[in-house]
Amino acid sequence: MPKTWRYALISSKFFENSCPQGSKVTKIKLFAWPSGGNSGGATSGLVQRPGLFRLSPPISNSRSGRPLAEDFFSLFAGDLSNSDHWSKVNWVRDLRPGDLIAWLLPEGSQSRDTGHTMIVEGVLKIDGSIALVRVIDSTVSPHMSDSRPAGTNGLGTGIIGIALDSAERAIGFLWRGSESTKIHYTDIAFGRLLK
Numbered sequence: 001m002p003k004t005w006r007y008a009l010i011s012s013k014f015f016e017n018s019c020p021q022g023s024k025v026t027k028i029k030l031f032a033w034p035s036g037g038n039s040g041g042a043t044s045g046l047v048q049r050p051g052l053f054r055l056s057p058p059i060s061n062s063r064s065g066r067p068l069a070e071d072f073f074s075l076f077a078g079d080l081s082n083s084d085h086w087s088k089v090n091w092v093r094d095l096r097p098g099d100l101i102a103w104l105l106p107e108g109s110q111s112r113d114t115g116h117t118m119i120v121e122g123v124l125k126i127d128g129s130i131a132l133v134r135v136i137d138s139t140v141s142p143h144m145s146d147s148r149p150a151g152t153n154g155l156g157t158g159i160i161g162i163a164l165d166s167a168e169r170a171i172g173f174l175w176r177g178s179e180s181t182k183i184h185y186t187d188i189a190f191g192r193l194l195k
Contacts, residue, residue, distance in 0.1 A: 069115030072102035076189035089190035092131040092162050092170060095120045099192045101135065101162075103173055106186040115186070121157055131162045132177050144177035162188065 080088045089099055097120055104115040118135035125132045135143070136157050142148055143158025161174030163183045170188040174180035 069117045076191035103188040106184040
């Protein structure tokens with residue numbers, strides 16, 4: 001029987017004492033753990049703080065035993081019209097703080113990841129074919145204006161670029177926002193947790 005997963009969006013107050021001093025504390029963090037099981041560490045502590053998070057119905061059948069970027073992408077790219085908990089966001093201009101971005105690994109990438117998933121902090125600017133979006137994520141490679149101290153990784157914020165076609169559909173990303181010189185073309189989907 002496949003594992004079922006639950007997700008929580010957590011307010012930054014929970015992280016005030018655990019973020020590096022001087023870093024910009026994130027507004028939201030996404031956690032996942034097997035339903036019915038102990039998540040261990042921070043997440044088991046969060047379960048005891050019900051005012052700080054919202055649960056969604058689970059995503060099942062992750063091939064790794066935990067949700068991956070490809071799992072979130074498949075969810076957001078699929079039909080969510082009958083979902084009580086998730087809605088699809090079709091356009092970058094409609095993204096709001098707390099929405100999720102999931103993209104698949106671009107063709108030719110050497111990474112073992114399936115893609116990347118981020119939480120939107122805010123859309124900063126849409127200028128023709130590029131949208132600059134401040135995101136919250138965990139990464140070893142910094143984004144533009146990244147909050148993580150140099151040489152560190154993990155939870156932080158930064159600015160990415162999303163490449164748009166002439167119909168304003170997302171067609172790729174720029175890892176370091178306007179500092180990037182290369183667009184990585186790939187499939188991108190956006191989702192919103194409703195309740």
